[in-house]
Amino acid sequence: MIDRDTFVELMSGVCSPVTVITATGADRRPHGSTVSSFASLSLDPPLASLALGRASGLLPHLQPGDRIGVNILGVHQQELASVFARRSQEGSKFDGVTWTFRAGLPHLPESAGWTAGIVERHVNGGDHILIVVRLEEAETSPTPPLTYARRAFGTHTPLTAASRPASARIPTSK
Numbered sequence: 389m390i391d392r393d394t395f396v397e398l399m400s401g402v403c404s405p406v407t408v409i410t411a412t413g414a415d416r417r418p419h420g421s422t423v424s425s426f427a428s429l430s431l432d433p434p435l436a437s438l439a440l441g442r443a444s445g446l447l448p449h450l451q452p453g454d455r456i457g458v459n460i461l462g463v464h465q466q467e468l469a470s471v472f473a474r475r476s477q478e479g480s481k482f483d484g485v486t487w488t489f490r491a492g493l494p495h496l497p498e499s500a501g502w503t504a505g506i507v508e509r510h511v512n513g514g515d516h517i518l519i520v521v522r523l524e525e526a527e528t529s530p531t532p533p534l535t536y537a538r539r540a541f542g543t544h545t546p547l548t549a550a551s552r553p554a555s556a557r558i559p560t561s562k
Contacts, residue, residue, distance in 0.1 A: 403537040403544075406465075408472045409438060410457040410494035411449035418482045418494035421446040422473035424536050425516075426458060434523040435508065439516040445475075447517060452507050456521055457493035460501035462531035463543040468496060469534060491525060500531040 390398075404424035411419050421444060429435040436458070440447050450456055461469055472481050488495050491504045503526040511518040532543045 400538055403535050403542075406461045406469045406534040406536050406541070407438070408459040408461060408468060408496055408499075409440075409446060409450070410459065410496075411446065411454060412489075412493060413449055418480065418487065419446050419449045420472050420481055420494055422469050426460070429520065434505075436503070436505070436521050436523055437518055438521070439513055439518050441516055450507050450519055452509055454507045455491070455493055456505060456507055456519075457490070457495060458501075458503045458505075458521075459496040459499040460503075461496070461534040462498060462500040462529075463534050463541075464531075465496070465499065465534055466541050469536075469541065498531070500529055500533040502527045 405426055407423050407426045408420050409423045409426075413419055421440070423438050423440065425437075425439040427437055429437045438458075440450070468485065471485060474481070482494065486497060488497060490502070493504055495502060503523050505521045505523040505525075508520040508522050511520065535542050535544060
């Protein structure tokens with residue numbers, strides 16, 4: 389088995405989307421956290437997954453049957469990623485942040501994408517819980533997404549055919 393430091397270094401090279409996962413508590417207060425483990429899981433039915441640490445303050449609000457919002461942050465929303473990544477302190481992470489309710493869930497406007505759904509189930513994932521979500525609605529935008537890799541924020545930039553090595557080019561038929 390690889391050691392922790394090697395694992396952390398390896399995974400830091402995996403480019404991940406930056407999302408803010410949101411939920412509403414029983415008292416209708418907003419809750420949210422930055423998550424970079426959001427991924428598609430199934431097309432039919434439309435399922436996605438994300439992982440939260442077992443100690444996450446958001447986890448109690450994302451039990452099977454609960455509604456969940458996913459704000460896929462845009463490249464211009466780095467500050468929001470940092471705000472929602474911090475551990476909960478006095479007040480709310482939403483204090484001083486522009487947000488609205490959408491489909492009964494906290495929504496961050498001007499995100500690169502947004503989706504909402506129902507938590508289907510939890511799967512044990514070591515020190516994390518993998519959450520499977522059945523997506524019910526979504527909105528996309530042309531805004532470039534915020535990504536995270538090598539401990540830094542960035543975004544996706546398509547390669548031109550000329551910049552790809554010849555071995556990676558897809559042959560075209562004549």
